[in-house]
Amino acid sequence: MKDDVKEILFTEEEIAVKVKELGQQISEDYRGEDLTVVGILKGSNIFMGDLIRKIDIPLSIDFMVVSSYGQSTESSGVVKVLKDLEYSIEGKNILIVEDIIDTGLTLDYLKENLFRRKPKSLKICTLLDKPARRKVDLKVDYVGFEIPDAFIVGYGIDYAEKYRNLPYIAVLKEEVYE
Numbered sequence: 001m002k003d004d005v006k007e008i009l010f011t012e013e014e015i016a017v018k019v020k021e022l023g024q025q026i027s028e029d030y031r032g033e034d035l036t037v038v039g040i041l042k043g044s045n046i047f048m049g050d051l052i053r054k055i056d057i058p059l060s061i062d063f064m065v066v067s068s069y070g071q072s073t074e075s076s077g078v079v080k081v082l083k084d085l086e087y088s089i090e091g092k093n094i095l096i097v098e099d100i101i102d103t104g105l106t107l108d109y110l111k112e113n114l115f116r117r118k119p120k121s122l123k124i125c126t127l128l129d130k131p132a133r134r135k136v137d138l139k140v141d142y143v144g145f146e147i148p149d150a151f152i153v154g155y156g157i158d159y160a161e162k163y164r165n166l167p168y169i170a171v172l173k174e175e176v177y178e
């Protein structure tokens with residue numbers, strides 16, 4: 001697995017520092033308010049777990065499973081909801097947690113989908129932001145790291161369902177996916 005890595009972008013330690021910063025900022029912004037954190041699986045599986053433990057206010061969690069990359073390095077442009085939320089979000093403060101925003105198509109679809117359910121507020125937190133590939137305008141409220149236009153894996157993020165268990169965030173060698 002490690003032989004497929006071209007370059008480590010962010011170490012475990014760098015990720016931990018950033019996640020703590022994001023958690024502190026979110027805690028301050030929502031203090032005194034109810035908060036429901038919605039993780040977008042599978043990619044946010046690790047980030048979500050680490051982030052909520054750095055948020056020191058009461059919160060509840062829910063998950064959606066969506067997919068648009070499948071086994072590819074390119075978005076299909078079609079966002080499939082494989083598992084929907086368990087609970088109503090009407091009148092609630094919702095924070096969507098994503099691992100990475102690339103073209104923005106996934107979150108553009110999800111924002112529309114969730115806004116229709118009448119939440120009190122709807123904000124977005126992503127660990128990684130790849131602005132060079134954005135295809136839609138998207139306001140993102142909390143961003144961990146801005147990254148270059150490269151296909152990354154690790155810390156829950158996959159290529160063809162592999163590499164999620166890498167403890168750091170890395171760029172894959174092109175020969176792995178070309």
Ligand SMILES: O=P(O)(O)OC[C@H]1O[C@H](OP(=O)(O)OP(=O)(O)O)[C@H](O)[C@@H]1O
Pocket residue numbers: 040041042043044066067068069070075098099100101102103104105106107157158
């Ligand atoms: O901004 P976009 O171009 O839409 O890309 C971002 C989305 O792509 C990845 O999901 P993927 O479809 O790979 O599913 P996964 O989370 O199960 O890996 C990632 O987790 C984001 O949800």
Ligand SMILES: [Mg+2]
Pocket residue numbers: 043069070157158159
């Ligand atoms: Mg993926």
